[in-house]
Amino acid sequence: MRRWDLFCRVVDNYGDIGICWRLARQLADHDGEGEIHVRLWVDDLESFAKLCPAIAPRSPVQAVGSVEVCHWSTNFPSVDPADVVIEAFACELPLTYIAAMARRPTPPVWINLEYLSAEDWVEDCHLLPSPHPTSPLKKYFFFPGFTSRTGGLLRERDLMSTRVAFDAAAEAVFWQSIGIPPRGNEDLRVSLFCYENSAVPEFLQSCVEGPTPIRVLTAPGAATEQVSRWLGRGLVTGELVRVGALAVHAIPFLSQDDYDWLLWSCDVNFVRGEDSFVRAQWAQRPFVWQIYPQDKDAHFVKLGAFLSRFLHGVSEPTVISDCWQAWNGRGRISFAWPNYVANLAEIRRYGEVWACQLDHAEDLANNLIRFVREQV
Amino acid sequence: MSVKLAGELQSGNVIIVENNPVVVLKAQYNKSGRNSAVVKVRMKNLMTERISEAIYKADEKLEGVMLERKDCTYSYYAAPMQVFVDSEFNPYEIHEETLADITKYLIPDMTDVCEVTFYEGRPISVLLPKTIIREVEYTEPVVRGDTSGKITKTAVLKHTKHELQVSGFVEIGDKIEIDTETGDFKKRIA
Structure with a gap:
């Protein structure tokens, strides 16, 4: 041994x-x-x-x-x-x-x-x-x-098969387990896990004024704290607040398995750093990455390097890259986000292809x- | 001995690795995650002449070696050694592989004063002046109307056949100034 x-x-x-x-x-x-x-x-x-x-x-x-x-x-x-x-x-x-x-x-x-x-x-x-x-x-x-x-x-040996087996019934059970009503057709579900991010208020305002009802599920810590500041009052775990087309729901701290299920269940996942970034790719759902900010904007080089690989062969790469750049502080998220949402079906299909490529390694x-x- | 941070390593530095002195041939700095950095080092063991690559955290403390330095001029090439002489005409041989980055600028009768570094009496590296002047042996004809220098073309240096990018107005036979640290064309001298 x-x-x-x-x-x-x-x-x-x-x-x-x-x-x-x-x-x-x-x-x-x-x-x-x-x-x-x-x-x-x-x-x-x-x-x-x-x-x-x-x-x-x-x-x-x-x-x-x-x-x-x-x-x-x-x-x-x-x-x-x-x-x-x-x-x-x-x-x-x-x-x-x-x-x-x-x-x-x-x-x-x-x-x-x-x-x-x-x-x-x-x-x-x-x-x-x-x-x-x-x-x-x-x-x-x-x-x-x-x-x-x-x-x-990092990839568990049964990850992809488990992902495929995660069906609508499993998703409904998961939603119930964290106190969220089962999915109807009425809303877009978005998980929000981020560092301190100056784009958060503009993003939330864009959701409020958008044509699509959006339920944003905020992770404990920086995400929920920033949403609370934007709301002007503390958001407690389990609480739901509606403003215009936006519904904000503060979710509890999730274990790694539960977080995977959240990523698999949402329509878009905002992730950060390294671990959730990788899990979002295995989730095969559209995701927006906030990279760990570094001195002298070194993180933008790293962000660009990933986008070059990720978007290679994509017909409309700017739909994704504009949104990611804006989320990281370069550009307006209120301009990029509606365009991103309008192309979700295609972005999702591409995410599946990307995960499949990664799975071969x-x-x-x-x-x-x-x-x-x-x-x- | 002195403490040397890996992030400060440059070509020509000598450090101790596994109890052996090694001369740094190339140090490449890269930002890693969370404001940390790594340095990839190409180095030559001064005892065995073996060339290898290693990596260090930029804030890693290494053992630097204090070195003797002497002004010299280039004399001649006796394969595979390049020979330099000091002001008293003492010759110092250095393997051409060690000088990989500067061989392209070494020409007969050059008068540039070079700094030769010694470890325990052995020459181990050479530093050229910040700028040097070399003659263009070949380049395409002058680009008409360009006096701005924004249009560039390839030029071949006399003797070494080294190629570099120069301004469009440079002609065959021109003397040009080159930055030896970056390898870039700086200006036309004549």
Whole structure:
């Protein structure tokens, strides 16, 4: 049995732990040769518990499904390092743990899991070593991505079949489970998950004045807070507020599985960062991405790189790109959004084609397992 | 030894990697996620001459090596070595592969003062002046009416046959100024 340690720091929000938790489960549940025991070290179990209610925040060591979850405390315990060590997003391992890695007769395979980007340079950097000045330990950089020369994307092995099996009846059950009435034909359902975004008020106003009834389901945190500011009063979880053609509904914090079902059930999904961005692509529903904002507008280069890949071959790419650019602060969302809504059927068909293309590539967890096998 | 951030690495820097001195041949900086960055480094091990590639976080602290530097001029080529001499005519040989980025500008009798860097007495890299002047051996005929320099065309340098983009008014036999850091044409001298 091969032992893997996966280290995760919850820097802000839930993106880091969301990705690490998916990866941990996919590694532990992989159906390839050889069993993998995964130990997931997390510095903030309170945040983790929101994504995974089975987590006991005060328990330093616990088994959750097939993954051993350990609290990464300031005083890191003396432990035997695993055969494979994954440092998520350069989170910097405890020095005592690195020293223990160096003492092993055979150093572990040490991998830094990087951020997802569609830029071309990622292919040239994927799997490059990062040798230490003086230690025999060598770290490899593993880049997720959209091409076969990158590490791929996280995808459960049964994701696409589960997605196909999610029918109208399953959708109705899901809506009921989060306190939303079953879908009629009267409204467009939109999930809203975003960072602080100056386009939110203009978007909401556009929905109010639009010809189509729209129900916006706001995620807890920045989305609900911004909608509350726009409304001029606090929106509490479960509350529904109607203004013109817009109905705003504050939904509770959802587990990863529930969030997938939300994405599968909505007509349009506003997503952010990395994890929800990838899940929106697997959902095969129209989506609008708010990329993590970076200094000197570096994020627009990354946004453009993804749009170039995503919209390759699309007959009217500006319908999508104008909306995405406006949502990220370049352009007017009140101009782009009505055009986007008018083309939803075509955008949805294209999203299905895109997901199908991505599905042909190997997934991230299996690419990691293959790389590790090649090192030993 | 000195601390060197990976994000500050440049061609010619020498750092310690796995207890060996390596000279940086090329450092490519890329923005990663959440305001972090990575640096892809092409480097040569000064003990084994082996060339390899590596990647570092831009804020990674590496061990830099203090180096001796000396002004020299280019002398001649004796395959595969390029030879430079100092003011006392001491010759210093450097493998052409190490000088990949500047070989295209090395010509016989050039008078440009170059900075040669030494590690433990061995020359390991050469820095050209910020700008140099070279002669155009061939380019297409002058673009009529263009005095703005906005129209560009390809020119071939004398001796090295290196090609670069120049303004449309440049002619065969012209001397041109080149930025050695960017490789760009700057202006016509004569």
